[in-house]
Amino acid sequence: MMATSPKPKLSFLVQARRVDAHGSTADCKDARLVLDTDLAGRRDAFNPAELLLAALSACMIKGIERVVPILRFELRGVEVRVEGVRQDVPPKLESIRYEIVVDTDESDHRLALLHENVRKYGTVFNTVAPGTDLAGELRRKA
Structure with a gap:
């Protein structure tokens, strides 16, 4: 009986970067999210x-x-x-x-x-x- 090789594990990659003091973005595949990283908060993005x-x-x-x-x-x-x-x-x-x-x-x-x-x-x-x-x-x- 031949041993089967283990299935490769699924991995995920998200890259985030600071735009300015009011926000950041995160990229994954072909998608981009605006991130609320402003200390005062912002209503148009997820914290x-x-x-x-x-x-x-x-x-x-x-x-x-x-x-x-x-x-x-x-x-x-x-x-x-x-x-x-x-x-x-x-x-x-x-x-x-x-x-x-x-x-x-x-x-x-x-x-x-x-x-x-x-x-x-x-x-x-x-x-x-x-x-x-x-x-x-x-x-x-x-």
């Missing part, structure tokens, strides 16, 4: 904590997209709301609460299965969860 919450939200939606065809789960849409609470000393997000709202006619059991997959297989979710009080729910759209 670092908001970027983390956005990454967590995107991770949840991407996880749903990944598992929908496998589970043959029918949905019309997904919305995610994520809220983080920051502590000052040491500065960190002490808790993150999320709500995933799925527009679907699937059963409650199938919704629970979808939520289990989101929690179990999300790269960002599994990176954030061990160091943060991370909790939430997945529910059907009213």
Whole structure:
């Protein structure tokens, strides 16, 4: 029996640079984000904590997209709301609460299965969860 070589690990590269005292940019692939790195803050860009919450939200939606065809789960849409609470000393997000709202006619059991997959297989979710009080729910759209 021949040994198979291990699958290469997926890697990610983001490059960020300071534009001026009011902001920075981050580049990845063909995309660019404006970052709020201004000490006074700015309303037209995500600050670092908001970027983390956005990454967590995107991770949840991407996880749903990944598992929908496998589970043959029918949905019309997904919305995610994520809220983080920051502590000052040491500065960190002490808790993150999320709500995933799925527009679907699937059963409650199938919704629970979808939520289990989101929690179990999300790269960002599994990176954030061990160091943060991370909790939430997945529910059907009213």
